[in-house]
Amino acid sequence: MRILITGAAGMIGRKVAERLVRDGHLGGRRLEALVLHDVVRPGTEGPGVTALEGDLSAPGAVEALVAHRPDVIVHLAGVVSGEAEADFEKGYRVNLDGTRALLEAVRGAGLHPRFVFASTEAVFGAPFPDVIPDDLAPQPLTSYGTQKLISEALVNDWSRRGFLDGVSLRFPTICVRPGKPNRAASGFFSGIVREPLVGLPAVLPVPRDVVHTMASPRAAVGFVLHAATMDTGALGGRRAVIPPGVAVSVGEEIEALREVAGDKAVQLIEERPDPAVWAIVSTWAKAFEAKRGQELGFEAEGSFGEILRVHIEDELRRRVPG
Amino acid sequence: MRILITGAAGMIGRKVAERLVRDGHLGGRRLEALVLHDVVRPGTEGPGVTALEGDLSAPGAVEALVAHRPDVIVHLAGVVSGEAEADFEKGYRVNLDGTRALLEAVRGAGLHPRFVFASTEAVFGAPFPDVIPDDLAPQPLTSYGTQKLISEALVNDWSRRGFLDGVSLRFPTICVRPGKPNRAASGFFSGIVREPLVGLPAVLPVPRDVVHTMASPRAAVGFVLHAATMDTGALGGRRAVIPPGVAVSVGEEIEALREVAGDKAVQLIEERPDPAVWAIVSTWAKAFEAKRGQELGFEAEGSFGEILRVHIEDELRRRVPG
Structure with missing residues (x-):
């Protein structure tokens, strides 16, 4: 089994790569x-690992990657939502042209790999129902969501044509994101629990009643590995899947934090409304039916408390109190 | 008022151009x-008309067009469904890259024009309900539908960003198409009435119970002119509109033909099933709610008999019998 991961230095990419090295097999x-690729050299090491750095949209870059003849491609590389909104041209160059170039290279090489694409729930834009059904028409209200939706359409057509065997994962917000904040507008959903858990202050830029759907990094790795190995016959022509997640309000997040870390942790959260963040987040969906994703075998946590426990176990290497 | 039409030598483009020249004004x-552009020089003549020929995807082509500083752009240029399916690369080059290049040129020029884009009901693919609601998720099952859906997403994002003021028309099949058959897989819907009406034989490649939604060329011109002048405030972020049309079976088409032209005309239709045509047509939608399109002021015929009467009046220059 030969596997290529783009965006392999990112949070999910790194975790998927480490898991694959640890397991030594897939399916x-x-x-x-x-083969691990990113704009900075991916740090994962192990037998059979090749770590590469470069710009995916540079001439010849994708062809060089595809020359490794992967059986599975996990395409995670991309500019995040906040950055794609702030830098229109970079967003389209990386998120659309980069994906298109990779797809063209795969077609040109005649590889027919399994192709797991990191899409987003931000393909949906307001107005929408409180719980989004699986067949609602996506109407992104960000350039990021637009670029991901377009890439999904390409993955569908490339799959139909038999150039590859695609699965587009409409990722929920991944929470709790470990490490430093990135430029994703969704970053605070993680920040308000991650930072206080280690005694650091955090900013909450939106109201407490904002409801959003989340899954843990551990669940996200599970989504990718399941997409890489599942029977795609059940997908038909509809390669984009909404995996399950936990729909939770910011207030409920904070209460879950209080339960494991007490009032002192909660007091580290400063509420400071940010219109730029709100302009993006207010267009996002609250909850998803995700019936099809569950039927297709994707699994996530059942509560935000569970998401918090996964974070404490996986990132803080602690047993969860209680 | 300065207007640019791409694909202006095509059937709808020519009719829109002729109507504009005749009216001498818009809105x-x-x-x-x-300014009329196509791969062959558009034949429409009149005061203020500039007819240009060339490849829209050639370097500098779209910039040269946008240099005419249009207030309204009607983007009709494209490779039709059958050809886009048969020639994968040409379809993407013209229908996706050509549209993207035009949008980029508009953005670069800072024009903010009204932008009317010819999309298609083929953005929907089976399985779907018998009557498609306005908010059903498009799932094209052809490369043509994919390219149009992607272009719609771009028009939405360009509109949201304020680079232009877009309206994407999800055209029903236009029937009765005058002139020679083209490579659209939908061509027979017109052929089976157009040819017998002038005493020529026609081939029916699909079963008689196939139901499909159609509007006349006259209605299509009306869609374009309405999209070019309507108040787009009512569209919000959702720039793609399903205009109304007539949902009719092939059998009902044939009976309407019999009514105006008798049994002798109907006997000119030869039923000869074509698996290649069926592979495309069987993925197409039957009927549309089109509630939003009607609320937005788009108008079409009420019956296939009316469509046939429009054809006889506009193309055969005859009064309709009865």
Whole structure:
């Protein structure tokens, strides 16, 4: 089994790569080669790992990656929502042209790999029902959501044509994101629990009654590995899947934090409304039916408390109190 | 008022151009310049008309067009469904890259024009309900539908960003198409009435119970002119509109033909099933709610008999019998 991961230095990419190295196989097939690519050199090491750095949209870049002849491509590389909104041209160059170039290279090489694409729930834009059904028409209200929706359409057509075997994962917000804040407008959903858990202050830029759907990094890795190995016959022509997640309000997040870390932690959250963040977040969906995703075998946490426990176990290497 | 039409030598483009020349104005503003572009030189003549021929995807082509500083752009240029399916690369080059290049040129020029884009009901693919509601998720099952859906997403984002003021028309099949058959897989819907009406044989490649939604060329011109002049405030972020049309079976078409032209005309239709046509047509929608399109002021015929009467009046220059 030969696997290529783009965006492999990112949070999910790194975790998927580490998991693959640890397991040594995927779907019962031995891991022969793991090619990791990102704009900074991915740090994952192990047998068969090749770590590469570069600009995916540079001439020849995608062809060089595809020359490794992957059986599975996990395409995570992309500019995040806040940055794609702030830098129109970069967003389209990376998120649309980069994906298109990779798809063209795959088509040109005649590889027919499994192709797991990181899409987003931000393909949906307001107005929408409180719980979004699986067949609602996506209407993104950000350039990021537009670029991801377009890429999904390409993955569908490339799959229909038999150039690859695609699965587009409409990721919920991943929470709790470890590490430093990135430029995703959704960053505060993680920040308001991650920072106080280690005694640091955090800013909440939106109202407490904002409801949003989240899944843990551990669940996200599970989504990718399931998408890489599932029977795609059940997808038909509809390669975009909404995986399950936990729909939770910011207030409920804060109460879950209080339960594991007490009032002192909660007091580290400063409410400071940010119109720029709100302009993006207010267009996002609250909750998803995600019936099809569950039927297709994708699994996530059942509560925000569980998401918090996963964070404490996986990132803080602590047993969860209680 | 300065207007640019791409694909202006095509059936709808020619009719829109002729109508504009005849009217001499659009939405109460005098027609100053009408720039017509296509791969073959558009034949429409009149005061202020500039007819240009060339490849829209050639370097500099779209910039040269946008240099005419149009207030309204009607973007009809494109490769039709059958050809886009048969020639994968040409379809993407013209229908996606050509549209993207035009949008980029408009953005670069800072024009903010009204932008009327010819999309298609083929953005929807089976399985779908018998009557498609306005908010059903498009799932094209052809490369043509994919390219149009992607272009719609771009028009939405360009509109949201204020680079232009877009309206994407999800055209029903236009029937009765005058002139020679083209490579659109939908061509037979017109052929089976157009040819027998003038005593020529026609081939029916699909079963008689196929139901499909149609509007006349006259209605299509009306869609374009309404989209070019309507108040787009009512669209919000959702720039793609399903205009109304007539949902009719092939059998009902044939009976309407019999009514105006008798059994002798109907006997000129040869039923010869074509698996390649069926592979495309069987993925198409039957009927549309089109509630929003009607509320937005778009108008079409009420029956296939009316569509046939429009054809006989406009193309055969005859009064309709009865």
